[in-house]
Amino acid sequence: MYKRRNDHTKLSLKSPAMSTAEPKIHTDFDEYYGYYDDYGNDSALIYLCENHEPNALGAILTPVLFSLTFIISLAGNALVLWVLVRYERLRTVTDIFILNLVTSDLLFTFSLPFWAVDHTRGWIFGKAMCKIMSSIFFIGYYSGIMLLTLMTIDRYFIVVHPLPAVRIRKVSYAIAASSVVWGISMAATVPEMIFSDIVGHEENRLYCISDYPPESAQIWELLGYYLQNILFFFIPFVVIVFCYWRILNTVIRCKAKKKHKTVKLILWIVVVFFVCWTPYNVVILLFSLVTLKVPAFETYYYDYYYYDESNTTADYQQFVHLCENIHINLFGAMFTPVLFSLAFIISLAGNALVLWVLVRYERLRTVTDIFILNLVTSNLLFTFSLPFWAVDHTRGWIFGKAMCKLMISIFFIGYYSGMMLLTLMTIDRYFAVVHSLYAFRVRKVSYAVTASIVVWGISFAATIPEMIYSDIHLRMEGLYCFSIYPPESAQIWELFGCYLQNILFFLIPFIVIVFCYWRILNTVIRCKARKKHKTVKLIFWIVVVFFVCWTPYNVVIFLYSLVTLKVPAFKTCEMNNRLEYALYISRNLAYCHCSLNPFFYAFVGTKFRTHLIRLLSKCFPRLKICRELSTTSGNSSKRINSRNYSDTDMPLHSIGS
Structure with missing residues (x-):
């Protein structure tokens, strides 16, 4: 007779959705099991973790x-x-x-x-x-x-x-x-x-x-x-x-x-x-x-095995091993919606405030304003898709095929453009601080607009495979939205997606960010600005937060590429389950980075803090603001209204503006 237990499908790597592939099946009996001395009894089956x-x-x-x-x-x-x-x-x-x-x-x-x-x-x-x-x-x-x-x-x-x-x-x-x-x-x-x-x-x-x-x-x-x-x-x-x-x-x-x-x-x-x-x-x-x-952190094996009661020997050729991951999916269904919801609320509030300040006071007059506007747009695109993926993790995809393609496209365009805009803003800061004379000649609004258009174009092009292959697919728990590639080229597309994220949207940006901030740090330390230690702290936290948020996620993506390549050490069920846990945790950590961007790239700047205080004082007249902030607001307003104002006049200001 046959005995069968429940099984669950795998976690998606390329999509924020939940499931992408059928359970992996192993038919080599000797590789996984030690002995079987009572063919009709579940408890007699000994499972050995092969390593x-x-x-x-x-x-x-x-x-x-x-x-x-x-x-x-x-x-x-x-x-x-x-x-x-x-x-x-x-x-x-x-x-x-x-x-x-x-x-x-x-x-x-x-x-x-x-x-x-x-x-x-x-x-x-x-x-x-x-x-x-x-x-x-x-x-x-x-x-x-x-x-x-x-x-x-x-x-x-x-x-x-x-x-x-x-x-x-x-x-x-x-x-x-x-x-x-x-x-x-x-x-x-x-x-x-x-x-x-x-x-x-x-x-x-x-x-x-x-x-x-x-x-x-x-x-x-x-x-x-x-x-x-x-x-x-x-x-x-x-x-x-x-x-x-x-x-x-x-x-x-x-x-x-x-x-x-x-x-x-x-x-x-x-x-x-x-x-x-x-x-x-x-x-x-x-x-x-x-x-x-x-x-x-325990690996369970859900098995099919054949036992013919009329025969005293079991047909091991009929024995199939399934890699079970019910606990992983339950973990993701509880953990992911909570973090996605928190990231959505914080990111929406922070980026909406930045957008409000930009439109109300700045009027997009400087290169920094153009870049921050694009970064806010990117973050809001990314953020807008998070509630849909939170629902997808709990109830499956209930929004239809068109919304599936639209949300995946919005998600990846926001993700890719956000990484490139952070890198672009870092390069701009590098020239403004380290090569200030050269930057004064070339840092025009047209330069910022052109560079931003290039970033959006690259991000859109990198998202095309997801636009084409994303669809609604039926799994045991329900319908889910994710990308499934043609079988004959699935490995190529999966590896392309992994290495695209690893190299173009993490490794290169990270190297550029570290190099630029290292040069900025050396320049700021040599200058005579009184508050330069605050700039050093800001630089330190920008690099550390970027590294902590994005490195684990990209390491896991790289390890998944080894699974796709069928590297022997990454073919075991235990390794797959551990990678899926690591992907859930690291991915949620990485996606929270969009909620931190407004604080690092806008609110730390003197201008934005001043404008924010003015907005809050108008919206909440009873709000008591200390004299120190009021004085700063008045002084900053005078500087902003001056015709001679430039957002690159001091290295310290250019870091935080």
């Missing part, structure tokens, strides 16, 4: 990266140690901290060749070396993070509070603080010292891992995950960002000639720490959810 392909990827990639890290780290830290011993003689607090950091890095580095061999041939060094290497690895890892944090705090006191630092910064203080760090690191490593052991695994190999007692395995695993997440990442990261933020403000206010180099160093320290450690700790957090058996 040969991820292991094969790790066996190739990990040893190479570990070997490179070992060589570079060993050479660099050995040179630092030589300089310390040969010339410095450990005479200062900084020398003590650097010595400890070098020792920590060398401990961590020393274990890497052993783990490289472990990934290729298994553990061949015996039980004692297993415990020693696990201990050395974690002591080096934990102490390194804490020493970086300790050095950051030390720098904070030197720069921000120099007088107290002079009194307390003694060599004995550095030795005591370092001793505490090593003590905490060793204490945190005790579980690994106790439970690390050699365990037999597939392919008749032995591996060195932590083998916790079954009755308390979940507790120990969660302790390890949250210890790394909280004590050795989250707290250090918060401390590092706070300290360097205060240091940055102090350095910007001082009159040192080479302070821009200090600013560069600070930015690189924070960015490198974030980029290197955040993905790893996010994955650790997700693994803790797997350990807690959170439904969204």
Whole structure:
């Protein structure tokens, strides 16, 4: 007889809609299942999560990266140690901290060749070396993070509070603080010292891992995950960002000639720490959810299998495996409409206010006004489609075929044009600040109009495939609006869409934005404007928010292209489910960026804030506005009405206008 359970369809990558493809079917029985000893009983079926392909990827990639890290780290830290011993003689607090950091890095580095061999041939060094290497690895890892944090705090006191630092910064203080760090690191490593052991695994190999007692395995695993997440990442990261933020403000206010180099160093320290450690700790957090058996992170298999009661053997050729994702769709149906609704409300309110100010006061007299008008139009187009996709996630598509094509077109035109207009405005700011004389000659309203038309043309052209192939399709839960390409060219169109978003509408804009704001930052730091630290903050937040909102989404899109290319490590059901969860979360985060644009590109400007205050005072006469804002409004009005006014007269103003 046949037994069948429910199944659900896949999430759409290219469309904000919910479903695009039928469940993936696997017919290789041995790849997924261990044994089946009672053909008529569901509970007798043992499901094994097959992971040969991820292991094969790790066996190739990990040893190479570990070997490179070992060589570079060993050479660099050995040179630092030589300089310390040969010339410095450990005479200062900084020398003590650097010595400890070098020792920590060398401990961590020393274990890497052993783990490289472990990934290729298994553990061949015996039980004692297993415990020693696990201990050395974690002591080096934990102490390194804490020493970086300790050095950051030390720098904070030197720069921000120099007088107290002079009194307390003694060599004995550095030795005591370092001793505490090593003590905490060793204490945190005790579980690994106790439970690390050699365990037999597939392919008749032995591996060195932590083998916790079954009755308390979940507790120990969660302790390890949250210890790394909280004590050795989250707290250090918060401390590092706070300290360097205060240091940055102090350095910007001082009159040192080479302070821009200090600013560069600070930015690189924070960015490198974030980029290197955040993905790893996010994955650790997700693994803790797997350990807690959170439904969204458990993979379920809904199966068809054939059993002939008249025969004692099952026909495995009739067995079909379906990749089930009911929890993913339920998660999206609850999570997405809420965020889309919030993004719609905030974006509509913010962009409507900007549009009102532009029409009421500015009258589109400058290049900046033209660009902001186009950005507002783009954001409103994008925003207008969000309620439709929120309904699509909860009730399916109920608006008809014509509205399906129209909403998908509006959505992608708004998305693509928004990214390009942000890039265009950044380039305009770059020329206004870094090459102000050249910008004064070429920055005309006609230039802004022409550039905006080109942006809209490119955005419209990039949306044509979605206009053609979007349609209403029936799925098990109902009708949904998404794009389905012809079978013979589906892979080409999907890859084209993925790489178009990745390269043209993220990677190139991101590189341009970072380069331009980096040059602007250097120029602003060298100028003598009093409030330049506010400009630095604004630049920092624009780049960080853009990166945080759009990078996860584009990384997931790139990984989906590997699924489309059928890369072995991305063909498993578990990988598909995790990518779909990641797509839901990262996509919603990215789409919220349109609601932040008015605050970064309009309301931070002096003119827009002044006009907004005037509007609010007229609409709400009883609203009390402080004298400081009223004075600013009066002064700004005089400047705006002056015939000699230019929106590029000061680099600081051009950043915020």
